[in-house]
Amino acid sequence: MIQRITLRRPDDMHLHLRDGAMLKGIVGETTRHFARAIIMPNLERPVVTAAVALAYRSRILAALPKGAVFEPLMTLYLTETTDPADVAAAHASGLVKAVKLYPAGATTNSNSGVRNFDAVRAVFEKIAEIGLPLCVHGEVTDPSVDIFDREAVFIDKVLDPIRRNTPGLRVIMEHITTSEGVAYASAGGTGLAATITTHHLIINRNHILAGGIKPHYYCLPVAKRESHRLALRKAATSGDARFFLGTDSAPHVDAAKEHACGCAGCFTATNTVQILAHVFEEDGALPQLEAFTSLNGAAFYRLPPNDSTITLTKGQPAGWPEKILTEAGPVTVFNPGYPVHWHVET
Ligand code: DOR
Ligand code: ZN
Numbered sequence: 001m002i003q004r005i006t007l008r009r010p011d012d013m014h015l016h017l018r019d020g021a022m023l024k025g026i027v028g029e030t031t032r033h034f035a036r037a038i039i040m041p042n043l044e045r046p047v048v049t050a051a052v053a054l055a056y057r058s059r060i061l062a063a064l065p066k067g068a069v070f071e072p073l074m075t076l077y078l079t080e081t082t083d084p085a086d087v088a089a090a091h092a093s094g095l096v097k098a099v100k101l102y103p104a105g106a107t108t109n110s111n112s113g114v115r116n117f118d119a120v121r122a123v124f125e126k127i128a129e130i131g132l133p134l135c136v137h138g139e140v141t142d143p144s145v146d147i148f149d150r151e152a153v154f155i156d157k158v159l160d161p162i163r164r165n166t167p168g169l170r171v172i173m174e175h176i177t178t179s180e181g182v183a184y185a186s187a188g189g190t191g192l193a194a195t196i197t198t199h200h201l202i203i204n205r206n207h208i209l210a211g212g213i214k215p216h217y218y219c220l221p222v223a224k225r226e227s228h229r230l231a232l233r234k235a236a237t238s239g240d241a242r243f244f245l246g247t248d249s250a251p252h253v254d255a256a257k258e259h260a261c262g263c264a265g266c267f268t269a270t271n272t273v274q275i276l277a278h279v280f281e282e283d284g285a286l287p288q289l290e291a292f293t294s295l296n297g298a299a300f301y302r303l304p305p306n307d308s309t310i311t312l313t314k315g316q317p318a319g320w321p322e323k324i325l326t327e328a329g330p331v332t333v334f335n336p337g338y339p340v341h342w343h344v345e346t
Helices: 020-031 050-063 084-092 117-130 147-165 179-186 205-209 226-237 272-282 286-300
Strands: 004-008 011-015 036-039 071-077 096-101 134-136 171-173 192-196 243-245 309-314 323-326 329-332 342-344
Touching: 004 286, 011 243, 011 286, 020 050, 020 323, 020 329, 036 050, 050 071, 050 084, 071 084, 084 096, 084 117, 096 117, 117 147, 147 171, 147 179, 171 179, 179 192, 179 226, 192 226, 192 286, 226 243, 226 272, 226 286, 243 286, 272 286, 272 309, 272 342
Parallel strands: 011 036, 036 071, 071 096, 096 134, 134 171, 171 192, 192 243
Antiparallel strands: 004 309, 309 342, 323 329
């Protein structure tokens, strides 16, 4: 039985770092284990231009704990007024690695997102030409579509037409939550990939709703039924290069989660690597863990894998803080609901 495993240092290909006091309070939770992360642009004032992205990058670097070695990989928030030339300039800077598509109204701070997908056609064409990936939040926002069906409907009604109309467009389906998402990503060829979160490998919708509502398990896209979770587990642990880790670790203070209209997001930065070792071991897939956390994402983003490594060992149940205390308020760390015996060596 494997008791110790060394991996290239992981990358988190989908991360919310926020800004200000929250950024300062939580960034060290990621830099402890990860070398790089794709930084989501959905700040209260979204990261809509190259200049805004570079300023945000400087604030992230300024907030890093002493001695941390970490590279934020920046993204641009796509709006209907995004200038393709600005996107090209952002790409040329070498510091912006993707454009993020939020359907307007789909999730936290998405009101500046896209309502009319034809309005952003010129940006799709430009990024297809320069090879910059489009990270897609794949949910329709039509109120008549059941929230548990919004991902599958998005794939059929929005994503597939966009891909057919834009040859060469490189797409990352972010945080897929359904067997339909797995199937579509699997059939898509080399220009298509998907990130999978830690929490969607652990929870299904019963965890959120049965036996009392659990606000800290509420995120978007919302966890689906068990058959979908199993499809995600199979994809993540397969070693298939099209699937890689994007935690979607999304801190909100407890007061905003434990609320009559609670915010979406699970905070998994602190314990993702330990939990993933548990999940991959459970599925007999520890040899595939490095591909998921450290190789497949880098390859899709055309980055070299990290030179440094981390080592995990199995032992006593691992401990982590129940909450991260930030100056913005306490943030609850994701609770997988069972003991995890994997530790990251320091
Ligand atoms: O659960 C989520 N939280 N899903 C998202 O798409 C956004 C994120 C956030 O920013 O809070
Ligand atoms: Zn996200």
